[in-house]
Amino acid sequence: MPTYATLVDLVDRDVQNAQELASIWGEIRTEFEEHGAQLHDSYAALGEYDFLIVFETDDNKAAFKSALTLHRHGLEGKTMEIVDTEDFSDIVDEI
Secondary structure, three states, X not given: OOEEEEEEXXXXXXXXXXXXXXXXXXXXXXXXXXXXXXXXXXXXXXXXXXXXXXXXXXXXXXXXXXXXXXXXXXXXXXXXXXXXHHHHHHHHHHX
């Protein structure tokens, strides 16, 4: 099952308070499950991005739907497929 990470920037989202932002995570998790995606982790971050979201999906179509779910909730981000470093080293060994 492919794993994806989204780096989220809140620049354009008008957040009234931390509780408001925290309240949407339950909605996002539910919508991800409806798309066949499983939200694994979400982290608040310091620096260029405000959050890191890690999720798995059955396929690319579910990943696109999940990314659109984040967008619909005002979370603009960059979504990319990621590979565990152990799996990556296996790929490198095959070359």
